[in-house]
Amino acid sequence: MNPVAIFWPVIVQVSLTLIVAMRMYVVRITEMRTRRVNPQSLATSREAAVRLENVAAADNFRNLFELPVLFFAICPALYVTGQVTALQLGLAWAFVLFRCAHSLIHVTYNRVLHRFRAYLLSMVCVFAMWAAFAVQLLRNV
Numbered sequence: 001m002n003p004v005a006i007f008w009p010v011i012v013q014v015s016l017t018l019i020v021a022m023r024m025y026v027v028r029i030t031e032m033r034t035r036r037v038n039p040q041s042l043a044t045s046r047e048a049a050v051r052l053e054n055v056a057a058a059d060n061f062r063n064l065f066e067l068p069v070l071f072f073a074i075c076p077a078l079y080v081t082g083q084v085t086a087l088q089l090g091l092a093w094a095f096v097l098f099r100c101a102h103s104l105i106h107v108t109y110n111r112v113l114h115r116f117r118a119y120l121l122s123m124v125c126v127f128a129m130w131a132a133f134a135v136q137l138l139r140n141v
Contacts, residue, residue: 003084006075009092013071013099017064020103024057060106064099067123071095074129083136091129098122 031054032039042048045062049055075092078084102118105111 001084001086001089003079003082005089006079006084006092009089009096010072010075012096013068016096016100016103017061017068020057020061020064020107023107024061027054027057028052056110057107060103063106064103067119067126068099070126070130074126074133078129078133081133081137083133085132087132088129091125091132095122095125095129098125 031037031052032042037051041051045058048058052058071092078088098118098121102115102122105115105118
């Protein structure tokens with residue numbers, strides 16, 4: 001297996017972040033124009049949450065910088081240490097697919113239990129990646 005393959009799920013995760021960011025700006029600018037909201041009145045996230053009605057994309061965008069940080073850290077660590085395996089690659093792709101599902105649910109119909117399941121499954125994947133990484137490091141000591 002080519003260890004560089006671990007970066008393809010990373011590229012997809014970054015692409016997801018870009019797509020959500022673009023959606024956030026389109027939704028936000030459209031709502032601001034429609035409702036004639038002064039941009040200065042949205043100077044903080046608290047003010048934006050009070051003044052804007054559609055904040056799902058912004059909430060999801062912020063969420064894409066929480067749990068995925070652990071994913072962005074493990075993938076280069078796997079590459080650098082030569083621990084890119086079929087299991088790790090599978091977990092990486094599963095993580096990204098669950099994150100895509102989470103974002104799709106969040107910015108569309110936003111059913112909390114559906115979104116939570118996708119979040120939980122993605123969390124299991126990233127922590128499994130870290131656990132397998134730690135086990136392999138221990139074996140190499």
